[in-house]
Amino acid sequence: MKISERKLHVEPTQSGEAFDLKIAFATESRQNVDQHFGSARGMLIYGINPQGWSVLEAIEYTESSATVHDKLPIRISDLDGCAAVYCNACGAAAIRQLLDNHIHPVKVSAGVAIHDLLSDLKQELSGQPSGWLARAIKLQEQSTTVTQESSSERFEQMMDEEW
Secondary structure, three states: OOOEEEEEEOOOOOOOOOOOEEEEEEOOOOOEEOOEOOOOOEEEEEEEEOOEEEEEEEEEEOOOOOOHHHHHHHHHHHOOOEEEEEEOEOOHHHHHHHHHOOOEEEEOOOOEEHHHHHHHHHHHHHOOOOHHHHHHHHHHHHHHHHHHHHHHHHHHHHHHOOO
């Protein structure tokens, strides 16, 4: 069963701009947060850092006879690497699964503009982030450190191997 009908992935820019975090928004309009997480018709995923943001992925979901609980693993998989998902509502099972995957659900009122939320996040990233944002940044830094250490260890192993 394929739930996501269309998925657009935008490659990073030539300048190699790195984003501190990936943030998802449940949206049908592509301008406002206007969807419940479990029944969202679409998701927009942005990369964000103190200098700005950019769309990384746009996902559209089709109508399906699958229950919300059957949809959750696929939707959560689509948000791999995201620090948070902004939505109008989110069920208890979805919240638990999102948090297990280090994705913080953020409930906002229907119709809040995505760019307003991104501006607020950008401003908070420039200062002293708190709450879930501070935890997400710390988790991202730990993940980057582990990746760098494993790359360094692999390089050392390669150096010790016979050529």
